[in-house]
Amino acid sequence: MADGPKQLTSTETAIPGLTLWDLPVHGDSRGWFKENWQREKMTALGLPDFGPVQNNISFNATVGTTRGIHAEPWDKWVSVATGRIFGAWVDLREGPTFGAVVTAEIDPSRAVFVPRGVGNAFQTLEEGTAYSYLVNAHWSPDAEYALLNLADETVAVPWPIPLDQAEVSDKDKGHPRLDAITPVRQRRTVIIGSKGQLGRALEAELAHDHVLDLVDREELDISSPTLATDYPWHEVNVILNAAAYTAVDVAETPEGRADAWAANASAPAALARIAAEHRITLVHVSSDYVFDGSSTMPYTEGEPFAPLGVYGQSKAAGDIAVAGAPKHYIVRTSWVIGDGKNFVRTMAGLAGRGVAPSVVDDQVGRLTFTADLARGIRHLVETAAPYGTYNLTGSGEPASWATVASEVYDLVAAGSVPGVTAVDGIAGSSVTPVSTVEYFASATVPVAPRPANSVLDMAKIEATGFIARDWRDSLQAYLLAE
Template structure:
């Protein structure tokens, strides 16, 4: 790579990056592009969204500040002078306590992720230390800081100027030793639609992983009514402290959406509300993970073929149309994970639970056999969404359904009967036309709901197959 280009170097602390910045000059002085988004991202820096620029002017050599870990990312550099920088990982995990040191001149910058302690010592008089941050400083924010003592022998930082000869604050002299520091947890996730089957699965998964989160049910935040949202969510300001927003809320009453009132409700939640949420995430600079559906396709793809993430939507139902409009709103914000799914089975009322009840009550159902797809466990969908958020997967559109061979609703019903020890032949396969004969207000269903999930393999996530999802649903039903 040319010396005239931005160059990014990794360090022993995960996410802490040293940046070499071109600094051409002549007899008049020098010039540098301290932060140029396109070049920085291309070189390997995160596409973070700074909202505040701070400058610390230090009058004398030996001025020492830190070690402070803040609840936001920052990009630090020197405008004039030079410093000895020291960083300590104070985040929960195997890297806790790792130390990195590096000299920073005007030709160097450092990206410091949330939770990594930052300290510096000036090596020249009149040194100006500057940093971009991803949230606004406030006195309240200091409660989320973490600190560690500059002199801690466990850190063994070799300060160029002995601290007993340096200029530093009394507060910095008295910060706790590393052994007394509580590791910082990851930034929380905001779950919207926490009362639904996917939202419930997300909160369970987050609790099992011991990850911080905030969960909004519809009573806390009605996706269809942006004017009634908490102000800090609506403006995006309150979203800056989150690692990601996961939207599990939607209007999913497919048949009701075909009615005049239902059409309004579907579009309010699935399109207008999603547009407002995407805009709030963009203003807050936080990634948005949003769940969509196979209903954005017409389902007419020949059997044996699968819809790829880049296939053109062609919805035929009001529900599908409203979800397709929501997709457009989500993708307007580049930091998005648009995740299409189908045939989701979670806790509470679901298709498998219904078939189990019919089997046990002696009812012999007629079940549609010409709609093809794969069951998806709500637990797998939740785990997959968190995997995308946590793994650093590229932003974009993904398909996440069960794995394995496609099946039909009739086959799933027969599996359910068989798993419970009942005769699967009690289930009568029928066509969609036969099943809906004489019924009104039925939305069209895709005949082929098979989604290509190969993009998940690339990012290292594999969901279970439909048969395993049936067994899980029956086991959960017994536990409940």
């Protein structure tokens, strides 16, 4: 070991995710002491909070004992309790760094974090070397390994002691060469509710550089009591839960109430348990309906829940459940517009037919277009923003539904909506503002209460570097794309 204790520091390597660590070792005439694994300090310096569940120690009596190259389906924190090794790591994951090699000497003052799919090997340089590693999955005889021959000519590990003079097991001698190995598949991002308007936007946003699995109810029922075993969750890195029950009025009926709670509360709770067990990042989409809308100010993420109806109550319960997952993003949004039938398209269609509608003007918020929502979700995940709840809507001056309708009518009148021909005399002034009570006065079916104020404060997500587009700009681009 070097003279004097080192500072706790990490060093990036040529293999993404593989980091070398210097550890402070404090010694005196009695021996030495070190903090071999210290979650708070190390995660603060960038080590993934990988959740170790098993500690293994390999004792090696002689110099030249050589083990590997093994890529297991879990992460490792490797250190040396006594002695010294020459370590070699080979990236066996699919991707541009497949076959990349990193080597280093490890003594009690150094450690290395080895991510899943990176081959790990070592050769002892001193007698009586104790090699220790923490892993974040329990060993299983059914675990699938990627194995590489220690003598592979392509990676050409520069072993200090030639392999023909080293102690190597027959099993390790028989591992395949690099050209015969199937690369370890990257942990994937799963989009649940992939056929919905947000699911499709997430696919479009992530398709080019993420390993995606698109899942809808036909493939996976997230309300199933066997959800934990219905999918290979150990292969997942991120769950994007874009599934929800959004029929706010039907939710007020007995059948709708049960369906809303199953989709918006019970299913997210099950996903949160799965995410916690498998160390998955869970992204869940929330709603302005968790608030009663009585505030005169924009709602921050920390405001207490006060839902008015069944839909809002079920969404609030889902938020509470998801917040229990260690790695979670709850993305709270409002007035979502995407592919398919929605308020904006309905208004454009009415304008094209010359209809002069009555639209409520006592509910205020901002439109959120699914393309912008997907972009913000990607930002949170890829920048590793602190876990928690984030408001995410369009930016700009809030407006009522009546004002939004008037904006759509004006764009139609200006000829800005392809496929919709303006009718003479139709413009924004054709929209008649009415109160919510007036609008639903003749309703013969249950009507859910709506929050009057759906404006969400965006300061928290803006502090991470994400700036949402003005909803009016997004509205114009959306209609132009029609």
